[in-house]
Amino acid sequence: MSVSAKVLIQDESPDIHAFLLKLILSRGYKAGFAKDGTEIIAMLSNDQYDVVLTNVEYKGLNPDQHMQLKLSSVFIIYINDSSNQNQDMDLKADLYLSKYFLTSELWQELENHSNIDCNRVNC
Numbered sequence: 387m388s389v390s391a392k393v394l395i396q397d398e399s400p401d402i403h404a405f406l407l408k409l410i411l412s413r414g415y416k417a418g419f420a421k422d423g424t425e426i427i428a429m430l431s432n433d434q435y436d437v438v439l440t441n442v443e444y445k446g447l448n449p450d451q452h453m454q455l456k457l458s459s460v461f462i463i464y465i466n467d468s469s470n471q472n473q474d475m476d477l478k479a480d481l482y483l484s485k486y487f488l489t490s491e492l493w494q495e496l497e498n499h500s501n502i503d504c505n506r507v508n509c
Contacts, residue, residue: 391496394429396420396440397465406439409489415496427451430458437496441465441485463495 393410395417397403403419410417418435420426423442429435431454438460447455455462464479465487481495 391436392416392418392434393437393439393496394418394420394426394435394460396422396426396438396442398441402441409492410439413493413496423447424451427454430455430460435460437461437463439463439465439492441467463492 393415395403395406395410396419397406398421407417407419418429418433420429420440423440424447426438426440426442427447430438440462441464461481462479463481463483465483465485467485483491483495
């Protein structure tokens with residue numbers, strides 16, 4: 387993944403969505419927005435994303451959609467309302483962040499995952 391990596395953002399709250407979008411774009415990433423789990427699947431099918439940043443639990447997805455997401459190479463970051471991981475989710479995330487995470491946590495994980503050269507994105 388490079389500086390032009392694409393992050394797909396999903397959150398029901400317009401304020402959170404706007405905040406995450408501004409945050410991601412400010413670091414040199416490209417970003418898109420999905421309104422729910424079904425739209426995440428559609429957007430992953432139509433465009434190449436490297437990371438999905440979401441708070442959706444994917445309960446509305448059918449079995450084929452679950453399998454499609456599980457088999458994709460996308461890195462899934464799940465933002466939950468508490469620091470407890472929801473181990474009962476059908477689809478496990480690659481990383482769990484609590485709702486009130488530090489932006490440094492997100493940058494660290496994106497950089498660890500993507501091997502981004504911090505000098506190119508003003509880390």
